[in-house]
Amino acid sequence: MDIIKSIQQRKSCRTFTSESLKPSDRKKLEEYINSNKTGIKNEVIDFTLVEKKETDKPMKLTYGLIKGNKTYILGKTASTASARVNYGYLLEKIVLKATDLKLASCWIGMFDKEYFNDIQIENEQIIPGILTVGYSTGKKSTIESLARKAVKADKRKPWDQLFFNYETNAILESEIIKPYIESLEMTRLAPSSGNTQPWRIFYESAANEFHFFKKITNQNYESKGMHDIDMGIAMCHFELVSDKNDLKGNWIKNDASSIKSINDLQYINTWKCL
Ligand SMILES: Cc1cc2nc3c(=O)[nH]c(=O)nc-3n(C[C@H](O)[C@H](O)[C@H](O)COP(=O)(O)O)c2cc1C
Structure with a gap:
């Protein structure tokens, strides 16, 4: 494929x-x-x-x-x-x-x-x-x-609203993660419930890990569990594209205590680059 x-x-x-x-x-x-x-x-x-x-x-x-x-x-x-x-x-x-x-x-x-x-x-x-x-x-x-228009189905949030540097919380500079640009770009294009795009990804250079966080962007979708499905969809895109580019890694769940808390975000999973 x-x-x-x-x-x-x-x-x-x-x-x-x-x-x-x-x-x-x-x-x-x-x-x-x-x-x-x-x-x-x-x-x-x-x-x-x-x-x-x-x-x-x-x-x-x-x-x-x-x-x-x-x-x-x-x-x-x-x-x-x-x-x-x-x-x-x-x-x-x-x-x-x-x-x-x-x-x-x-x-x-x-x-x-x-x-x-x-x-x-x-x-x-x-x-x-x-x-x-x-x-x-x-x-x-x-x-x-009309339904597509209502949720702006053809649009996606820009890079600077989705991908961040874990150490500084600043926008993720693509220079640092050059091999993963395509993995992130293809994650950005993923479908989500009501096109809410709840994924926020933070790259930690010291550990060479991408931490996936969920931002509750719509309480109704969240209460029905849709945002969790959306997170899995984003992880699927990230993994398949990394795999295609021969970038090895696997999913881990870090201890909640070892992950810093970031505003209103919920930690979901981490892609550990190998
Ligand atoms: C978990 C999930 C649930 C969805 N539920 C519905 C739904 O109940 N009805 C519907 O018409 N579209 C639903 N969608 C489709 C989204 O509205 C659509 O993916 C989003 O607007 C982006 O448009 P695109 O898929 O054409 O890129 C759902 C999508 C996801 C990922």
Whole structure:
């Protein structure tokens, strides 16, 4: 997969043709899904591809906004912040694979839980979010165009609002982390709930580590666990692009006591460069 191309080309699609996935696309996607179960700290999530029939009622929350879709990818996890981060991390890998297969997709965080009643959910487990996949009609409905405008979906925060020097809290100078410019730039382009982009990344040169922090930018999304999924999505982009550039590293969680507190930010995870 050309990861840079997938990241740059991916856009949320809300107007799908009502076709089922072609058997060859479905096979490739399912093969990828089955090979992509192990996330951060070896936590495993099984994702399932569900195809609803023409005769099934449409999902309540997609009335109007998302049209024509009938294929969904979803999994279940514990209802904890770290499980949601892992969910975002793994499901975004599937998003990028789908994009590579020329499939359109959209993350959906707020959906009708009863719609997937046939999926067995054990006690205390949740479906943190779902993905619709399919073929784009190539056109946007008026309501979709308005929704994109409302969240400025085509825009992203500039570098100086997202990436910082851990030692000084100043804007991160790209000179210091030259090999990682592309990793950060591709993280900047990641999708997030309501395009809220809650990730703030601090580079600590002494330890050669990138610390990922969450800024609660929308209380409603935060209360529904969406910002944690967003953090996992950012981590996915950072890792895949670093890996493509042969920059080795792994995810660690530093002791909260060893991480300095930074204003209103919450520490999530650290990429340790090797
Ligand atoms: C965790 C998550 C949840 C989302 N939930 C919804 C949703 O419920 N409905 C929707 O129309 N779009 C949803 N989106 C899509 C975002 O609005 C979209 O990614 C963002 O506006 C950026 O636009 P882009 O994906 O086209 O780059 C969600 C995205 C993420 C990452």
